[in-house]
Amino acid sequence: xTQCISIHPTHPQPRLLKQAAERIRDGAVMAYPTDSxxxxxxxxxxxxxxxxxxxxxxxxxxxxxxxxxxxxSEIAQYAQVDTAAYRLLRAVxxxxxxxxxxxxxxxxxxxxxxxxxxxxxxIPDHPVVQGLLEMLREPLxxxxxxxxxxxxxxxxxxxxxxxxxxxxxxxxxxxACGLEPTTVVDLFxxxxxxxxxxxxxxxxxxxxxxxx
Numbered sequence: 020x021t022q023c024i025s026i027h028p029t030h031p032q033p034r035l036l037k038q039a040a041e042r043i044r045d046g047a048v049m050a051y052p053t054d055s056x057x058x059x060x061x062x063x064x065x066x067x068x069x070x071x072x073x074x075x076x077x078x079x080x081x082x083x084x085x086x087x088x089x090x091x092s093e094i095a096q097y098a099q100v101d102t103a104a105y106r107l108l109r110a111v112x113x114x115x116x117x118x119x120x121x122x123x124x125x126x127x128x129x130x131x132x133x134x135x136x137x138x139x140x141x142i143p144d145h146p147v148v149q150g151l152l153e154m155l156r157e158p159l160x161x162x163x164x165x166x167x168x169x170x171x172x173x174x175x176x177x178x179x180x181x182x183x184x185x186x187x188x189x190x191x192x193x194x195a196c197g198l199e200p201t202t203v204v205d206l207f208x209x210x211x212x213x214x215x216x217x218x219x220x221x222x223x224x225x226x227x228x229x230x231x
Contacts, residue, residue, distance in 0.1 A: 085139035
């Protein structure tokens with residue numbers, strides 16, 4: 020049975036955050052709460068853990084992984100951010116948005132889109148994630164826990180454990196979470212474009228959703 024680490028959603032206990040960070044560094048794959056919905060995460064440099072997530076989610080080679088970062092200053096190490104992109108990120112982060120940006124040389128090629136050499140970047144507004152990132156002192160490699168062909172992700176630890184069992188090493192249980200994934204915005208081209216409209220509002224971005 021998958022281990023559940025029950026953690027306070029607004030005042031996460033440091034000892035539990037430390038325990039989770041140690042397991043991530045040791046190669047674990049976890050489910051964890053965010054300001055949108057539950058997500059999967061592992062250590063940035065762990066190829067085996069990344070492949071486990073790819074298999075669990077049924078990803079193809081062209082799927083964007085996301086680096087979950089503490090703040091804007093950390094993003095610059097992993098993504099190329101021009102002035103316009105920086106202003107946009109500063110206006111809406113932390114929050115339920117994922118931005119696709121050109122990757123820097125610090126990002127392993129296996130995490131980049133194979134053709135565009137881009138990477139997803141996210142700064143969530145959730146105390147558990149922020150506390151865990153402080154313990155790790157580096158980004159998480161992550162993706163939303165929304166399975167292909169399904170409309171809604173699982174919203175709590177019990178549902179996640181029942182669905183995925185031992186395919187996850189542990190669940191960081193911060194209580195019930197939302198149903199909407201992040202809004203995904205592509206900043207790689209000449210102008211920002213919405214790839215997926217999710218929880219993050221479009222109005223602060225000055226954008227409209229792409230047609231189906």
